Every structure is written in structure tokens, then in C-alpha cells.
Amino acid sequence: MARATGKSEAVYERLKQDIESLRLKPGAKLSEIQLGEELGASRTPVREAIRRLSREGLVDFAPGELARVAAISLGGVRSLFEFRMTLESEAAAQVAAQTQVQERALDAFQQLLSQLEMFEESFRAMDAAQQARSFQDFYTLTESFDQHIIAFCRNPYLARAIREMRSQSLRLRHLSHTGPSRMLTSLDEHRVMIKAIVNGDSPAAAAACRHHLTQTLQALIDSLIGAPYEAGVEVRLDSAG
Amino acid sequence: MARATGKSEAVYERLKQDIESLRLKPGAKLSEIQLGEELGASRTPVREAIRRLSREGLVDFAPGELARVAAISLGGVRSLFEFRMTLESEAAAQVAAQTQVQERALDAFQQLLSQLEMFEESFRAMDAAQQARSFQDFYTLTESFDQHIIAFCRNPYLARAIREMRSQSLRLRHLSHTGPSRMLTSLDEHRVMIKAIVNGDSPAAAAACRHHLTQTLQALIDSLIGAPYEAGVEVRLDSAG
DNA sequence: GAATTCCCAGATGTATACAGCCTAGCCCCA
DNA sequence: TGGGGCTAGGCTGTATACATCTGGGAATTC
Numbered sequence: 334m335a336r337a338t339g340k341s342e343a344v345y346e347r348l349k350q351d352i353e354s355l356r357l358k359p360g361a362k363l364s365e366i367q368l369g370e371e372l373g374a375s376r377t378p379v380r381e382a383i384r385r386l387s388r389e390g391l392v393d394f395a396p397g398e399l400a401r402v403a404a405i406s407l408g409g410v411r412s413l414f415e416f417r418m419t420l421e422s423e424a425a426a427q428v429a430a431q432t433q434v435q436e437r438a439l440d441a442f443q444q445l446l447s448q449l450e451m452f453e454e455s456f457r458a459m460d461a462a463q464q465a466r467s468f469q470d471f472y473t474l475t476e477s478f479d480q481h482i483i484a485f486c487r488n489p490y491l492a493r494a495i496r497e498m499r500s501q502s503l504r505l506r507h508l509s510h511t512g513p514s515r516m517l518t519s520l521d522e523h524r525v526m527i528k529a530i531v532n533g534d535s536p537a538a539a540a541a542c543r544h545h546l547t548q549t550l551q552a553l554i555d556s557l558i559g560a561p562y563e564a565g566v567e568v569r570l571d572s573a574g
Numbered sequence: 575m576a577r578a579t580g581k582s583e584a585v586y587e588r589l590k591q592d593i594e595s596l597r598l599k600p601g602a603k604l605s606e607i608q609l610g611e612e613l614g615a616s617r618t619p620v621r622e623a624i625r626r627l628s629r630e631g632l633v634d635f636a637p638g639e640l641a642r643v644a645a646i647s648l649g650g651v652r653s654l655f656e657f658r659m660t661l662e663s664e665a666a667a668q669v670a671a672q673t674q675v676q677e678r679a680l681d682a683f684q685q686l687l688s689q690l691e692m693f694e695e696s697f698r699a700m701d702a703a704q705q706a707r708s709f710q711d712f713y714t715l716t717e718s719f720d721q722h723i724i725a726f727c728r729n730p731y732l733a734r735a736i737r738e739m740r741s742q743s744l745r746l747r748h749l750s751h752t753g754p755s756r757m758l759t760s761l762d763e764h765r766v767m768i769k770a771i772v773n774g775d776s777p778a779a780a781a782a783c784r785h786h787l788t789q790t791l792q793a794l795i796d797s798l799i800g801a802p803y804e805a806g807v808e809v810r811l812d813s814a815g
Numbered sequence: 816g817a818a819t820t821c822c823c824a825g826a827t828g829t830a831t832a833c834a835g836c837c838t839a840g841c842c843c844c845a
Numbered sequence: 846t847g848g849g850g851c852t853a854g855g856c857t858g859t860a861t862a863c864a865t866c867t868g869g870g871a872a873t874t875c
Contacts, residue, residue, distance in 0.1 A: 339637060339638075339858065339859085340858080340859070341858080341859090342637075364825085364826065364827095365826075365827075366825085366826075366827095374859085374860095375859060375860045375861070376827090376859095376860080376861085377618075377858080377859055377860070377861090378858080378859070378860095380827090381625070384622065384625065384626075385625075388629055390731075396580060396583070396827085396828090397580075397826095397827065397828080397866070397867075398826095398827085398867075398868095399826070399827085399867085399868090412729050412730055412731055413731060415729055415731075415732075416729055416731035416732050416735075419660065419661070419664045419732065420660070423660045488653050488656055488657055489653055490631075490653055490654060490656075490657035490739070491656075491657050491660065494657075494735060498731070580828060580829085581828080581829070582828080582829090605855085605856070605857095606856080606857075607855080607856075607857095615829085615830095616829060616830045616831070617829095617830080617831085617857090618828075618829055618830070618831095619828080619829070619830095621857090621858095637857085637858085638836075638837085638856095638857065638858080639837085639856095639857085640837095640838095640856070640857085
């Protein structure tokens with residue numbers, strides 16, 4: 334049964350979603366047998382999925398021991414964002430250079446810019462309740478930006494590394510409950526990044542990217558320290574990782 | 575038979591060595607069954623090892639198809655070095671900052687510096703034949719530098735990414751046949767990097783690292799273009815990757 | 816009462832069996 | 846002689862069996 338979309342892939346996607354959405358909490362035991370029974374697969378595909386998730390940092394795994402959903406620690410979050418800064422500022426710079434020579438890239442980001450400015454305008458006109466309700470559109474927009482960066486980053490290693498770090502970031506988002514105020518500043522930050530990219534200004538794009546990630550990290554940390562047991566999820570406030 | 579050093583690990587290490595040393599040539603077929611028989615293991619550990627190697631870029635693997643030793647292309651080599659530049663210049667900068675606050679780090683690099691200067695001095699005194707014969711010591715020294723960077727890089731994601739890129743670089747080394755002239759300039763470049771790190775000068779460390787990798791890439795490319803079939807290994811000169 | 820030791824349920828590592836898919840090579844036909 | 850279809854072999858994906866090990870709790874001892 335060697336189908337293109339095999340069971341291993343299905344188990345992987347399912348587990349990834351469950352971990353990203355915090356449906357599976359950090360520290361939860363991941364028994365191959367139990368998961369296999371739950372997801373209707375045997376141990377082999379489950380095993381493979383767990384290994385893949387382990388390399389993406391969503392699962393803590395040591396040979397011979399029980400695999401567990403990766404813990405979340407303040408130090409780990411800092412490290413993650415620091416690394417993302419290294420990767421994504423470089424990617425932003427490369428993409429900015431790319432828009433000057435590849436029309437498709439320029440078009441894509443110009444279109445994204447106008448989408449963002451339209452949304453930003455209507456968003457600013459909303460009251461707080463409406464703003465809070467449109468957070469899904471906000472996420473769709475920012476995710477679209479990330480996808481563009483990955484898609485137009487011509488270095489495949491860099492693109493893959495960024496993609497692999499995304500899963501962890503997505504999980505953290507579910508702990509931070511971004512409010513309307515942060516959404517507004519984040520929209521600003523995105524606008525600055527996109528403009529730099531469209532203008533082909535690599536240093537500005539890199540700087541804007543670093544700034545955005547710094548602000549996002551700060552908002553996240555404030556959120557974590559303010560409510561370290563949000564949604565029943567423990568966040569270790571030590572400096573490990 | 576779940577020993578601490580399991581068969582999966584053994585198969586992985588063995589395959590990795592065989593690929594790095596070009597004993598297994600790019601494009602060589604990696605059949606799970608055949609490898610299992612050769613290495614005295616069953617398909618399961620071999621499977622796992624192949625997946626791990628695929629992640630490190632040493633194996634080209636697509637679901638349902640035969641896994642093959644990763645091809646080497648000029649474009650791929652460029653991408654690899656560009657990515658290494660992103661990672662390692664950042665790490666060098668971080669480690670430079672580290673030596674100012676952590677005595678162990680400072681000591682380690684000062685010791686490495688004196689080792690390198692001693693070797694450099696004696697190396698310059700050798701004739702060409704002697705220099706060519708001491709290339710193993712040269713490699714030991716430069717690898718020691720890489721290990722120090724990884725060991726004292728406080729960001730675990732960055733450290734892991736650098737470590738995972740090393741296997742591919744090691745394989746490429748076997749194609750370039752670094753000569754005494756390049757060894758000398760490489761020693762210089764390393765001395766500059768280490769001095770910047772010891773002095774705690776992060777920007778200088780990053781710049782020196784970029785310079786070193788640029789020079790190394792150039793030497794490698796010259797070598798590849800000059801003899802693209804070195805050791806019976808085909809190097810694709812297209813721009814893929 | 817606390818620490819230590821022993822023990823067993825359950826988990827992992829590995830081997831092997833079975834089912835579908837891909838490929839390569841041969842044969843047949845125009 | 847060249848091209849297309851067919852068959853056979855081997856390969857991967859998945860399931861399951863077996864040996865060994867982990868680790869968590871109960872009983873025991875100081």
C-alpha cells in the first residue's frame with residue numbers, strides 16, 4: 334500500500350495539528366501503540382511521524398524513552414525567536430534583492446501590500462469588538478506574508494529551515510492571545526517590511542524583520558509571564574534551552 | 575535488543591561515513607534490503623537511518639521511490655555555503671560576545687589560537703612536500719575550530735543547524751584536494767576569526783567568518799570546474815539547487 | 816516515616832511477513 | 846528493425862511478533 338499520501342504522512346499531519354493547537358499539551362506522553370490505536374495505524378507509521386516531529390522540535394524524543402510533546406520554556410522561546418531572527422532577516426534581505434530582478438516576486442509583494450493596506454484601513458475603522466473578531470483575517474494575512482518569504486527565498490536550505498521553525502511558532506501563538514493593540518502595531522511592522530522588500534532595500538528589510546520579531550517576542554513573553562498556565566499549559570520560566 | 579547504542583545508530587554512522595568519504599558515490603542506489611544484508615541489520619533500522627540522512631541532505635529521498643546518495647551540483651554547493659555563511663557568521667558573533675562573559679569560552683579559544691599559531695609557524699617552515707603530508711593535522715585544527723563554535727554557541731537551534739550542515743561540507747572536502755597554498759591562506763583566515771572572537775569583537779568575527787567561507791567556496795568551485803569528474807564523482811555544473 | 820529494593824506492566828528496538836507499485840527487460844508485432 | 850505492451854522481479858509501505866529494557870509503585874527495611 335505505497336500510496337502517494339501514505340499513512341505515515343496522515344499520522345504526521347494529524348499529530349502536528351494536535352500539537353500546534355495545544356490539543357496535545359506539552360509533556361503529554363506519546364505512546365506509539367496508543368497513538369496507533371487512536372489514529373487507526375500500526376506502530377511503524379506512528380514511529381516515523383514521531384521522528385519527523387522530533388526534528389521539527391515539536392516532540393522531545395530520546396532513544397529508548399517515551400516520546401513526549403515538547404515542553405515550552407521561556408528560554409526555549411527566546412532561543413527560537415533569536416534563531417528565527419537570524420534566518421528570516423536574511424531571507425527578507427534576499428527576497429528584497431529578488432524583487433528587483435524577478436517580476437513575479439515584485440508583483441506578489443505589491444499585491445500583498447495593497448491587501449494589507451486595505452485591511453489595515455478597515456481594521457482601524459473597527460471598534461475593539463469587531464477588531465477582536467477579525468483576528469482570523471489578520472492571521473491569514475501575516476501567514477501569507479511568511480509563505481511569500483519562503484516561496485521567493487531562492488536558497489532552499491534557508492527556506493526549509495524557516496519552514497521547519499514555523500510549527501513551533503504556530504503553537505506559541507495559541508498561548509499569547511494577540512489583542513487588537515498588538516495587531517495594529519504588527520500590521521504596521523508588516524507594512525514596513527513589505528515596503529522595504531518592494532523597494533529592494535535589503536538592509537531595511539532585514540532590520541524591519543528583526544524589529545518585528547523582537548516586538549512579537551516581547552508581546553509573547555509579557556503574555557507568558559502574565560499567565561504562565563494559560564489553557565492549562567505549563568510554561569517553564571527558567572532559562573533552559 | 576534495545577541497547578543504548580542501537581543498530582539504527584550504528585547503521586546511520588556507517589552510512590554517513592561511507593557517504594562523506596565518497597565511498598558511496600552520489601546517485602548510488604540505497605536499497606533498504608541490500609544495505610541491511612551488507613550491514614547485518616534488518617530493514618527497520620536501515621529505514622530510520624536513511625530518513626535521518628535525508629534530513630541532513632546526504633540522501634535524496636522521495637516517498638515510494640528508491641533512495642539515492644545525494645547528487646552534487648554547483649548550484650547546490652553555492653546554496654550550501656551561502657546558508658553556512660548565514661548560520662556560522664551569526665554563531666561566530668555570538669561566541670565573540672560569549673568570550674567576554676564566560677571564562678571557559680575565552681580560555682578555549684585562546685588555547686586554540688596558540689595551537690594554531692604554533693602549527694602555522696612550523697607549517698610555513700616546511701617545504702611543499704612536507705606541507706602536503708601534514709594536511710591531516712590541518713584538518714584536525716580547523717575541525718576543532720568548528721567544534722568550538724558549536725560547543726560555545728548558546729543558541730541550541732543555531733548549534734544544531736550548523737552541525738547538520740557539516741556532513742555535506744565534509745563530503746565536499748574530499749572533492750577539492752586543498753593544496754598547501756590554500757591551507758596557508760585558510761590558516762590566516764582562521765587566525766583572524768579566532769582573534770576577533772578572543773577580542774570579543776562580534777562584527778569582526780562575523781565578517782571574518784563570511785570572508786573565510788567565501789574564500790573556501792571559491793577554492794572549491796575552482797577545483798570542481800577544473801576537474802568535475804574527480805574520483806569518478808560527477809558534479810552537475812548546472813545551477814539547480 | 817523515609818529511603819531503598821524488587822517486580823511487573825507496558826513501552827521501545829528489531830526482525831519478519833504480506834500487499835501493492837514501479838521498473839526493467841523481453842517478447843511480439845507492425 | 847523499431848516500438849509498444851506484458852510479465853517478472855524487486856522494492857517500498859504497512860502490519861505484526863518477539864526480546865529486552867524502562868520506570869513507576871508496592872513491599873520491605875532502617
